[in-house]
Amino acid sequence: EPEVTQTPSHQVTQMGQEVILRCVPISNHLYFYWYRQILGQKVEFLVSFYNNEISEKSEIFDDQFSVERPDGSNFTLKIRSTKLEDSAMYFCASSPGQAAIDFYEQYFGPGTRLTVT
Amino acid sequence: QKEVEQDPGPLSVPEGAIVSLNCTYSNSAFQYFMWYRQYSRKGPELLMYTYSSGNKEDGRFTAQVDKSSKYISLFIRDSQPSDSATYLCAIFQGAQKLVFGQGTRLTINP
Numbered sequence: 001e002p003e004v005t006q007t008p009s010h011q012v013t014q015m016g017q018e019v020i021l022r023c024v025p026i027s028n029h030l031y032f033y034w035y036r037q038i039l040g041q042k043v044e045f046l047v048s049f050y051n052n053e054i055s056e057k058s059e060i061f062d063d064q065f066s067v068e069r070p071d072g073s074n075f076t077l078k079i080r081s082t083k084l085e086d087s088a089m090y091f092c093a094s095s096p097g098q099a100a101i102d103f104y105e106q107y108f109g110p111g112t113r114l115t116v117t
Numbered sequence: 118q119k120e121v122e123q124d125p126g127p128l129s130v131p132e133g134a135i136v137s138l139n140c141t142y143s144n145s146a147f148q149y150f151m152w153y154r155q156y157s158r159k160g161p162e163l164l165m166y167t168y169s170s171g172n173k174e175d176g177r178f179t180a181q182v183d184k185s186s187k188y189i190s191l192f193i194r195d196s197q198p199s200d201s202a203t204y205l206c207a208i209f210q211g212a213q214k215l216v217f218g219q220g221t222r223l224t225i226n227p
Contacts, residue, residue, distance in 0.1 A: 004160070031213060042220070043161060043205065048213040056213055091160050095213075104149050104209055108160035 002026045004109035006092050012115045016081050021112045023075045023092030030097035032075045033106060034067065036060070036088040043091065049075065050097070082116045089113050120144065123206055123218030132227050136193040140206035140218045143187065149209035150182050150189045154202045155220065161205055164191070196225045 005024045013019050025032050034046040047057040049067050066078045075094075079086055093106040123140045130136055142150075148169055153161035167173045170184045179192040189206055203220040210216050 033213070035215070043207075043215075043217040045214045045216065056211065058214075093160075104151070104166055105163060106215060107163065108153075110160045111158075 006109040006112050010113045019079050021077045025094030029094035031095045033093040034077045035091045038088045084116050087116045120216045121218040125219045127222040129224045134196050136196050138191040138204050138221050140189045147208045151207040152191045153205040156202045198225045198227050201225050
């Protein structure tokens with residue numbers, strides 16, 4: 001069964017460093033998302049992406065964050081200068097999007113645990 | 118007022134019991150209601166979703182929406198130890214954004 005994959009599974013970085021989290025969405029899906037989950041808290045929406053541009057973003061997704069689809073298979077989240085409070089599990093998701101009902105089926109990857117020290 | 122509220126539990130029941138998981142939401146305009154299951158250190162897995170009011174059944178799982186009271190429920194029949202996980206309710210806000218509840222941690226005891 002097709003699934004969303006994410007690398008790395010765990011990333012440790014120092015405060016102020018740039019990190020890139022990588023995702024391979026399900027093939028032929030058109031919509032891509034990033035969510036995050038701080039330990040013990042809710043899963044929170046960060047951004048959605050369609051047709052090579054951001055379609056929606058949350059207030060969390062400030063200028064320090066960016067997303068990119070550099071080729072036909074990868075989808076990345078970059079954090080330019082990490083802060084301690086960026087430590088969280090980051091989930092990539094994708095949805096088919098070919099029909100209106102497809103938006104509601106978002107399939108999540110296993111996540112990347114980001115630890116900022 | 119929080120958009121989606123969910124009792125975090127934990128909830129512990131014996132194998133074979135019927136489990137009832139619940140959420141409340143604030144905005145009557147919400148139309149799509151989702152249930153996800155999350156195993157420890159894994160991503161959320163879509164179980165099922167319902168549109169507007171009513172029930173939806175899938176095997177041992179039934180999702181129910183009561184729009185008059187802004188209440189959504191997930192029932193698990195004949196619960197199994199493999200059902201032990203955190204269950205997340207979510208509503209669809211706008212075009213593409215999922216808003217999740219806190220999640221209820223469920224343990225099924227053999």
